[in-house]
Amino acid sequence: MSSIILELRVRNHPGTMSHITGLFSRRAFNLEAIRCSPVGAGSESRLFLLVNNTPRLEQIEHHLVKLHDVLAIQQRHDLTETFFHIADTDSVVHLPVE
Amino acid sequence: MGRRIAKSPTATVTKMNYTGAALLIKLLERQGVTHLPGIPGGAILPFYDALHDSHITHILARHEQGAGFIAQGIARATGHAAVCVATSGPGATNLLTAIADARLDSVPIVAITGQVPQSLIGTDAFQEVDTYGLTVPITKHNFLVRDVAELPEIVPLAFTLAESNRPGPVLIDVPKDVQTASIAIAEDALPAPGGRTTSPTCPNTQIDELLTLLTFSRRPVLYLGGGVIASNASGQARELARRLGAPVVCTLNALGSVAATDPHFMGMLGMHGTRATHSILDEADVLLAIGARFDDRATGKAAEFCPRATIAHIDIDRAEIGKIKIPFLGLQGDAAEILNRLLARFPENGTCAFAPARSDWLARASALFAAHPLHHPTCEAEPLHPVNLCRFLAETLPADSIVTTDVGQHQMWVAQAWPFREPRTFLTSGGLGTMGFGLPAAIGASLAAPGRRVVCVSGDGSLLMNIQELATLAELGLPVAILVFNNAQLGLVRQQQELFFNRRFTASRFGTRPDFSALAQAFGVRGQRVAVNSRDPLAEIADALTCPGPCLIDIPIHEAANVLPMVPPGAANRQTIEYHHLVTA
Numbered sequence: 285m286s287s288i289i290l291e292l293r294v295r296n297h298p299g300t301m302s303h304i305t306g307l308f309s310r311r312a313f314n315l316e317a318i319r320c321s322p323v324g325a326g327s328e329s330r331l332f333l334l335v336n337n338t339p340r341l342e343q344i345e346h347h348l349v350k351l352h353d354v355l356a357i358q359q360r361h362d363l364t365e366t367f368f369h370i371a372d373t374d375s376v377v378h379l380p381v382e
Numbered sequence: 383m384g385r386r387i388a389k390s391p392t393a394t395v396t397k398m399n400y401t402g403a404a405l406l407i408k409l410l411e412r413q414g415v416t417h418l419p420g421i422p423g424g425a426i427l428p429f430y431d432a433l434h435d436s437h438i439t440h441i442l443a444r445h446e447q448g449a450g451f452i453a454q455g456i457a458r459a460t461g462h463a464a465v466c467v468a469t470s471g472p473g474a475t476n477l478l479t480a481i482a483d484a485r486l487d488s489v490p491i492v493a494i495t496g497q498v499p500q501s502l503i504g505t506d507a508f509q510e511v512d513t514y515g516l517t518v519p520i521t522k523h524n525f526l527v528r529d530v531a532e533l534p535e536i537v538p539l540a541f542t543l544a545e546s547n548r549p550g551p552v553l554i555d556v557p558k559d560v561q562t563a564s565i566a567i568a569e570d571a572l573p574a575p576g577g578r579t580t581s582p583t584c585p586n587t588q589i590d591e592l593l594t595l596l597t598f599s600r601r602p603v604l605y606l607g608g609g610v611i612a613s614n615a616s617g618q619a620r621e622l623a624r625r626l627g628a629p630v631v632c633t634l635n636a637l638g639s640v641a642a643t644d645p646h647f648m649g650m651l652g653m654h655g656t657r658a659t660h661s662i663l664d665e666a667d668v669l670l671a672i673g674a675r676f677d678d679r680a681t682g683k684a685a686e687f688c689p690r691a692t693i694a695h696i697d698i699d700r701a702e703i704g705k706i707k708i709p710f711l712g713l714q715g716d717a718a719e720i721l722n723r724l725l726a727r728f729p730e731n732g733t734c735a736f737a738p739a740r741s742d743w744l745a746r747a748s749a750l751f752a753a754h755p756l757h758h759p760t761c762e763a764e765p766l767h768p769v770n771l772c773r774f775l776a777e778t779l780p781a782d783s784i785v786t787t788d789v790g791q792h793q794m795w796v797a798q799a800w801p802f803r804e805p806r807t808f809l810t811s812g813g814l815g816t817m818g819f820g821l822p823a824a825i826g827a828s829l830a831a832p833g834r835r836v837v838c839v840s841g842d843g844s845l846l847m848n849i850q851e852l853a854t855l856a857e858l859g860l861p862v863a864i865l866v867f868n869n870a871q872l873g874l875v876r877q878q879q880e881l882f883f884n885r886r887f888t889a890s891r892f893g894t895r896p897d898f899s900a901l902a903q904a905f906g907v908r909g910q911r912v913a914v915n916s917r918d919p920l921a922e923i924a925d926a927l928t929c930p931g932p933c934l935i936d937i938p939i940h941e942a943a944n945v946l947p948m949v950p951p952g953a954a955n956r957q958t959i960e961y962h963h964l965v966t967a
Contacts, residue, residue: 299524299526302518303518350522350701352523
């Protein structure tokens with residue numbers, strides 16, 4: 285299935301992520317990857333989401349725009365999945381052996 | 383409440399000392415809040431202490447869900463945001479249903495909850511729950527106040543969010559330490575009160591396109607939803623119907639936007655709509671949806687809803703346009719504002735070529751309306767048949783009465799048979815369909831509309847769900863009449879089991895029949911019961927309603943009565959089951 289990257293400008297406070305991820309989870313719409321970091325002095329953040337590009341996405345974008353914590357949203361056709369790539373060697377978490 | 387800490391020539395620039403609780407009360411007073419339903423508890427006690435000195439009238443409910451629905455009653459009756467308050471933990475969780483209900487019916491409320499001190503958050507402290515997390519999916523927005531200095535920004539913003547664009551519930555969670563913290567702030571440093579802002583709206587080109595579509599329509603239908611009432615656009619909707627010569631169908635939440643006596647009014651559409659509404663929707667060539675969201679109760683099987691119609695959709699919420707049916711024209715904006723612009727362009731008299739066709743169409747709609755009335759025995763044969771009862775009550779009560787209902791068969795009978803003439807006279811739980819809504823909502827409506835009669839039509843199942851609010855009603859002495867349509871059943875469940883589950887009746891009949899009249903009296907509310915074999919039951923009811931103040935009237939309803947027509951869940955509206963389908967030869 286083809287993916288698409290959304291860039292959001294959001295208010296930076298503890299609840300913002302809950303509001304945004306909640307929109308996806310309550311529609312059983314998977315968020316494949318997330319990348320987020322503060323902007324400037326830290327009252328706002330830049331949030332990148334990797335999502336499936338299906339017809340349902342348009343509905344979700346309309347709902348994202350309505351969220352008070354979401355200030356702007358844009359599709360990033362210039363970015364690819366590699367934007368979210370984390371090399372296996374970067375991870376130190378090992379699942380316990382049974 | 384405040385203590386001067388600096389002298390100044392102007393009172394307003396003098397900084398006053400407030401606790402967080404006192405500041406919160408001050409901000410609510412500045413919002414014009416006059417009534418505050420709620421229940422105190424540990425985590426919200428500082429707020430209640432500050433409330434002691436306020437002119438805001440607190441309404442002590444007997445369950446927080448009741449407080450939430452009282453606030454809804456106020457908001458639905460006035461169109462402005464209403465506030466309810468609860469403590470942390472169970473107080474907050476008890477509010478959830480009323481908040482979710484407000485979300486689904488787009489009702490503006492601001493819920494304020496106490497929370498444990500911030501140092502204890504996340505420790506499973508006494509009466510701690512994650513109120514913020516619990517309310518994320520069911521509010522327009524919510525706040526956890528982390529510093530007393532945030533309050534002046536948060537409170538007006540909460541009201542603005544609740545009332546602007548598509549209205550809805552907003553929650554403010556206030557930790558106890560924030561309530562007790564101090565802040566010095568001057569009156570003129572407080573931000574302006576929040577309220578409804580101007581919504582973004584569609585360009586004129588879209589209005590012109592809509593005008594063209596309507597002008598060239600031969601069989602247009604107006605499909606009105608709750609948004610028409612939220613926008614205060616009833617007058618515009620009626621005028622559009624008149625100029626266009628179009629029949630009108632209303633959703634449950636739009637009843638009253640067009641008077642039942644209006645020649646264009648066809649009734650409620652959908653699951654319990656009449657064959658007449660289904661027919662004109664099947665034949666329509668243009669459907670103009672205004673402030674409606676194509677809910678499944680209204681559309682039936684969506685793919686078969688208005689199959690011949692070009693759809694135009696006016697809605698303030700962009701997410702609703704194209705959600706269920708893709709419209710030919712989608713106009714985002716406030717209904718009243720858009721209709722004003724449309725009417726300004728609309729010719730007064732029907733001089734266009736299609737006016738005669740529309741005149742025939744309206745005549746057809748009227749003929750269909752007359753040909754498919756609600757089926758019911760005559761008033762003489764069965765005065766207590768719910769359809770007869772609703773019509774009698776509407777004739778007997780003052781014209782400006784407000785009716786609330788609970789959920790179930792009684793609700794659908796009221797929607798079908800009660801001739802509502804004005805917006806905000808019918809308050810009912812549509813989207814969430816919450817049993818227990820009726821009584822507290824009636825209390826709220828009565829507080830918001832002093833001097834007007836308020837009637838709560840309820841069922842014996844629903845009324846028990848917030849029965850404790852009889853105590854609140856008795857305490858307030860409001861002119862609320864509770865009419866219990868009593869069939870000792872969960873009537874609509876029983877009906878579905880009869881029609882769709884082969885008469886396998888499970889858990890739909892009550893084994894005990896509480897004496898509701900005695901129950902009311904035990905709470906201090908006048909109560910009486912109409913006997914099944916009463917000689918003139920309607921006269922008894924009319925007589926009971928002449929006495930002022932609160933009362934409860936227990937009315938026996940035939941246990942086998944079904945709400946008809948009924949569209950089977952998931953079926954197309956034209957597959958509706960009517961009375962003659964069920965009567966065996």
